[in-house]
Amino acid sequence: MRCSVTRVPMASPSDVKTLRTYVDQAAIHPDEVIAVLGKTEGNGCVNDYTRGYAVRSVQDFFAGYIGEKARQISYVMSGGTEGILSPHLTVVSRNPGGDEARKYDRKSLAIGVAKTPEFLPEEIGRLNQVEQVAAAVNRAIHEAGITDHADVHFVQVKCPLLTTEQLQDASSRAVTVVTEDTYKSMGYSRGASALGVAIALEEIEAAGLEEKDICQDWEQYSSVASTSAGSELNYCEVIVFGNSYSSEGPFYIDHDVMKDSIDADALRKLIAKHEQDELVQVLAKAEADPTGYVRSRRHTMLNDSDINHTRHARAVVGGVLASVCGDPMIYVSGGAEHQGPAGGGPVAVIFKRGMK
Amino acid sequence: MRCSVTRVPMASPSDVKTLRTYVDQAAIHPDEVIAVLGKTEGNGCVNDYTRGYAVRSVQDFFAGYIGEKARQISYVMSGGTEGILSPHLTVVSRNPGGDEARKYDRKSLAIGVAKTPEFLPEEIGRLNQVEQVAAAVNRAIHEAGITDHADVHFVQVKCPLLTTEQLQDASSRAVTVVTEDTYKSMGYSRGASALGVAIALEEIEAAGLEEKDICQDWEQYSSVASTSAGSELNYCEVIVFGNSYSSEGPFYIDHDVMKDSIDADALRKLIAKHEQDELVQVLAKAEADPTGYVRSRRHTMLNDSDINHTRHARAVVGGVLASVCGDPMIYVSGGAEHQGPAGGGPVAVIFKRGMK
């Protein structure tokens, strides 16, 4: 197996011009693409249709090459390019190679994908979602040929949210949902997904988790989960990024944890640790510290009724990480419930060996 | 002369509780206060009333100690604490000392203040404003006892904007204004003020400046100007920060220029250069790069009709600088027209000798 990632700038949510150039130049092979992570320029909240628009544009593009198989690609669009963040795609490819059982003498980037079943509105943000995500993560780890949890460095989950229509549906069936607030449902769905990752990776114990802990007990978290909610799906997409002896090629991944939103050292240390290699992409999560303070100073993100706090947080973390790596075209997604410590979040880097 | 600055956290635009504590503890002497710079938690744009509310609260507070003299203090409130920025006051004090003519053996922080006359709506954002600001800067430099332009490291100007009421007034007198757009008028007023600073400091030539260059020719700029527009005044307040042999005490100031909004090195170098001294306050300007690109990557700040670009820019620069100095309670003001190079801006640091 041979995995790679390629970043592709977008001029708008429907722009595939550079993507086409890359395919024409054989930098991307449509039949090898297994996932596409995107940063799109909407508000990243409930009514962000740039995510669905980008999925449609990119899927239609690949359908021109591989037909119906374009539907099997995992599309994970994260809305919100506040501040200097630059809209783009991260195209993830996997060439299965000839001999699946073959082991190489060093670990390289290995990627697996999986989906959960569809959720009913009343299941979103609850233990059922946690469990289904945990199961999907395990399937994706297996598919990636990863045998040690320590080799998993980033798990991206795209999860659903509750729209007004779904709230109506639940209400008509007299079932209760985790929240009646559409924006807030994004947090519960992200939180439940992240806890699913933590359970699959044995970062926390399934037995110790209660439903009321979701979005409440911030001590329970995953250091590698990155979850993103959107209205364009009603199941979860899971993409596991790790290193494996079953994979070859120049790419590999490593991660660290930002302890708060201005913790530039997390990324600086990762880059220093692999200074001989080229940084290919940064993947990180951002959130407003739920205490209302960063380094003992009051912040105003949680009380701001004009700009949602996830938007503030992406602007900050995007700026901080770009100031370290020198590139604003990175993947920073908002809402880090149970993803890293409260107020902080995971940061992963994909490197290419000996390219610098 | 002996100048000092003290940072005071605010819990809201009307909060003076910590300020009172500091005065009670004699950390601040009301009769020595000459200026108050504040970061308040409004939108930093046209309808940001947190600036006026904070001015009123702080002025009323000082009036309780020094009566009518509280009106002579320069109040410069900059709205917008996006991201991790923390609302606070920077209280600037000056003790004239006994002998005005005395020279010390090293330069210390020296501060001067001045005001322009009031402006008519049609003068805002035009050459008249440029000239009046230049004259006021010269008066403030003189007052500060600074004799060399190279010793001026930060010039804060609070300037007016055009409100709908003023546009009506201009229209009723059949005079034209620089723009009919209230938000846009903030940029013109900031730009004209910055060019006034540049002329006073001979960074550019008065003779070479035409009215049409304002907010157009970004090659003409000041490396130490920081200008901020608000609807709570219709003249300009100028505060000059520099170093002078006429001043004594532990404080001094230095500056550098951020070449773009993620240029963390500018502040890192300043801190390294003065590593033995304590960082007391960071003063910086932020703006969305007018080219639409940062480090060759497209940003979306200028096309965002939900969040004004000055808000995005403050979130980014605030995060980047706080990640370097470790403190979110810093002064980052938005809209850097003619303040540093396009997309970048000045950053100044006030240090206290031998305190670290």
Add this chain to the structure above:
Amino acid sequence: MRCSVTRVPMASPSDVKTLRTYVDQAAIHPDEVIAVLGKTEGNGCVNDYTRGYAVRSVQDFFAGYIGEKARQISYVMSGGTEGILSPHLTVVSRNPGGDEARKYDRKSLAIGVAKTPEFLPEEIGRLNQVEQVAAAVNRAIHEAGITDHADVHFVQVKCPLLTTEQLQDASSRAVTVVTEDTYKSMGYSRGASALGVAIALEEIEAAGLEEKDICQDWEQYSSVASTSAGSELNYCEVIVFGNSYSSEGPFYIDHDVMKDSIDADALRKLIAKHEQDELVQVLAKAEADPTGYVRSRRHTMLNDSDINHTRHARAVVGGVLASVCGDPMIYVSGGAEHQGPAGGGPVAVIFKRGMK
């Protein structure tokens, strides 16, 4: 007793110029003022400081005439002048007259005010708040000399919300609050206050109300409650407007209920019913229909992450009512939880006899 209301336009949250003119002209007597209702131009949500700024400005103004007694006036500022709504004050005055026991031959405008004790964060949005408001409403009704609940036509309550600081306080004392979401706490506080009015007026039965009904069971509501949340107080202010034989003078009040946000007929009928009299002020509540539909058509207010739904709702109801009465300077407040039927709300009109 003789009660009157006077509308005063404001040019900004701190503007008292017209108010001063009215006092100078003896149209308003500061020593008779018992309440001031204001519409201020903030976002009407959590971080709207225009409310506190206006309270301070108006209170300081009256203090210039009546000193400490200015603190006893009830100030109820409602933020949000979306669309055509025009910032203004409604100054409510009461002259006690000579003989309190005297009865007139017709009912006239009678106004009573009362306050609840201060609330702890954990009491907000819960039964305790309901009960305290009910008790305060009864006190205010008594003070107004109103003997029949049918004579109560509008009950304005200003209530607190949960800020991040209060959430911290509750958390530090290990008590749970009704919601961790500051914006959402406004709804709970408004809802509990409105149910308190409904209980006081026997529109619903106290015995039948459970804590979980608050912001859940929309069948329980008051037809005359108008409640408004703000961060500038931590108790509730109650102002009862009704008609009483104990009052004299040309003013009286009547009300109807808007069944949804475009129900222009409610106001049209009120005006027609009293066509010989002058309309002095309209007082109404606005909310986004919680079903997500208005007249069977989907609306997008509840899914909008850029503009809070209370802001949309005020713009609509303000426009609809102004199109009927021809005047945009009316009091329309957002968030009508348990105030009129779901999606609708009360509308009251103060008239002046024979002035048209």
Add this chain to the structure above:
Amino acid sequence: MRCSVTRVPMASPSDVKTLRTYVDQAAIHPDEVIAVLGKTEGNGCVNDYTRGYAVRSVQDFFAGYIGEKARQISYVMSGGTEGILSPHLTVVSRNPGGDEARKYDRKSLAIGVAKTPEFLPEEIGRLNQVEQVAAAVNRAIHEAGITDHADVHFVQVKCPLLTTEQLQDASSRAVTVVTEDTYKSMGYSRGASALGVAIALEEIEAAGLEEKDICQDWEQYSSVASTSAGSELNYCEVIVFGNSYSSEGPFYIDHDVMKDSIDADALRKLIAKHEQDELVQVLAKAEADPTGYVRSRRHTMLNDSDINHTRHARAVVGGVLASVCGDPMIYVSGGAEHQGPAGGGPVAVIFKRGMK
């Protein structure tokens, strides 16, 4: 010729479920569709991608029936469903019939469409755009078989705006554009388009119009123009709605002019005038009064830096018109520069004879 319009609710910008039902039920014949007007749920400003997403979704839908001919349909999506406005499509169909020269004994709805050539950035908002739109309107009138300008009741123009990319292009070619502000360019483009309509219909004289009058001299306007700017095209689409003896069928159109945004009487009179007929669709324009006042009361729309004034204005006019016709699924588009008098705008109604 036989023209008809059908309204189709949308559950999201990509929803074509109801559209499919209508086509399945033969209520809409894809090969007869000549134009689709939509209200989509974005911000209606620069970065509103719901317009392009809806165009793509609807065009792809029709392509499934009529292939490449789906591209010839005029798609005019207007963003912004503030307040109670409900997202939907207005599908406009035309059956050419057998004998083009045939005249009927009464006038019926007649629709014509036309496009301008593509514009360079420097042509947008200038006289060139005015002239090209005027020429296109004349072609569309001719196509509709309308012989008298008084029979034209609504002219919808979809026009381009200046994006950051286009500003870059202009800058790189050293040409100046009408404004460097992307949001503001929408107003210039709408204004120039409306003046093009006014010239074609001889409401104003081409000879009397100077470039500086665009978005300046509000006395020059069209009473039937409705123009809408978006980033998804760089030419203008024109759709003329009128009545003609060359058309048959039950539909016809009439119009009036709202003198300000709360002028409910304009629509009330139209409905009363045709009370025996069914109201099929309302088409109207909304804008914030540029004087800053509505009925002598100050409004705050133009000074609001959180919500663009076009959004406020749509919420108001949508609410006012829906309160008259009882239906929130109407077409209200924002930004009425040179479309009706300043602060007001045209309102047209399509009726169906004898259906009520």
